Amino acid sequence: MGRLRFGDLRVHVMLKREGWAVDKKRVYRLYRLERLSLRVKTKRRKRISLLRGKAVPATGPNQRWSMDFEHDQMFDGRAFRILTVIDQWSRESALLEVNFRLTGRCVGRAPDQAATVCGWPQSITVDNGTESTSKALDEWAYRRGVKLDYTRPGKPADNGLIASFNGRLRDAFLNGHEFITMHDMRERLRAWQHDYNVHRPHGSLGHLTPSEFVKLRSGQQTKSHPVYG
Numbered sequence: 001m002g003r004l005r006f007g008d009l010r011v012h013v014m015l016k017r018e019g020w021a022v023d024k025k026r027v028y029r030l031y032r033l034e035r036l037s038l039r040v041k042t043k044r045r046k047r048i049s050l051l052r053g054k055a056v057p058a059t060g061p062n063q064r065w066s067m068d069f070e071h072d073q074m075f076d077g078r079a080f081r082i083l084t085v086i087d088q089w090s091r092e093s094a095l096l097e098v099n100f101r102l103t104g105r106c107v108g109r110a111p112d113q114a115a116t117v118c119g120w121p122q123s124i125t126v127d128n129g130t131e132s133t134s135k136a137l138d139e140w141a142y143r144r145g146v147k148l149d150y151t152r153p154g155k156p157a158d159n160g161l162i163a164s165f166n167g168r169l170r171d172a173f174l175n176g177h178e179f180i181t182m183h184d185m186r187e188r189l190r191a192w193q194h195d196y197n198v199h200r201p202h203g204s205l206g207h208l209t210p211s212e213f214v215k216l217r218s219g220q221q222t223k224s225h226p227v228y229g
Contacts (some may be wrong), residue, residue: 002217004063006013006105007031008024008027008031008032009024009203010201010207011027011031012024012027012028013201013207014201015027017201027118031090043081047226049097050163051078052164057088057091057219058087059089060089061089061118061214061218062087062089062118062119062120062121062122062151063088063113063121063122063123064087064089064121064122064123064124064125064148065085065086065087065088065094065110065121065123065124066085066086066088066124066125066126066161066165067083067085067107067125067126067160067162067167068084068126068127068134068143068159068162068163068166069081069083069102069131070082070083070084070166070169070170071101071131071176072174072179074179074180074181074185075178075179075180076180076184078129079100079109080098080099080100080182081098081099081100081101081102081170082096082097082098082164083095083096083097083098083102083106084096084162084165084169085110085111085114085124086161086162087118087121088125088161088188089215090205090210090213090214090217091161091165091202091204091205091210092197092210092211092214093165093193093196093210094114094118094187095113095114096110097110097111097113097191098182098185098186098191099182100182102130102131102133102137103134103198104130104134104135104136105136107131107132107134107136107137108115108134108136108137108139108140108141109140111124115144120145120146120218121145121146122146122147123146123147123211124146124147124148124149125149125150125151125159125162126149126150126151126157126159127150127151127156127159128151128210128213132148132150133136133150137161139141150227168196170226171191172192173188173189173192173208179209195211196210197209197211198210198211
């Protein structure tokens with residue numbers, strides 16, 4: 001897959017993972033020489049955002065998920081939406097549900113697909129959008145014993161992890177592809193999700209992929225709490 005948004009540090013990490021004994025400074029020089037860096041416009045943050053109270057970070061899998069939506073359109077102009085769900089602890093993409101229309105009932109049923117693999121989370125951080133505040137999602141959460149943790153109005157940074165994920169989804173996938181059919185879209189999206197979880201190293205995870213992080217930390221927890229027969 002293309003790595004158009006990778007910086008020189010992540011390129012260096014990927015080279016090391018593939019067995020290349022290359023110095024980080026040399027990678028940086030070549031990166032700059034080939035003009036691979038992309039200038040990204042960033043909005044100046046208001047200072048008041050620094051006063052926001054930090055949420056307690058997750059310390060294990062399935063404690064907290066984050067959920068949001070991303071929008072785009074097909075080659076013929078038809079709009080579609082993607083429901084995105086990640087695990088806040090491992091940064092793993094738990095669910096990518098795409099369709100031309102996603103109702104509150106669809107949003108309520110979709111997390112069950114991810115739960116068949118890893119179980120239901122204790123809570124899901126969501127914004128105050130129509131689907132997130134729908135009766136269908138509220139009923140789903142009640143029946144599953146899942147708490148819906150709503151962000152404060154006007155505080156999108158409360159759900160910053162999913163916003164960051166959606167930004168990567170936009171830059172690395174949606175902006176680089178044209179989609180003819182919904183079947184084509186779902187197949188490509190599934191492949192990108194696998195690449196994101198299994199092959200893409202994350203700086204916040206010590207340059208491990210989400211799947212590597214889960215395996216490593218799960219093994220450490222098992223050693224710390226041995227099970228005796």
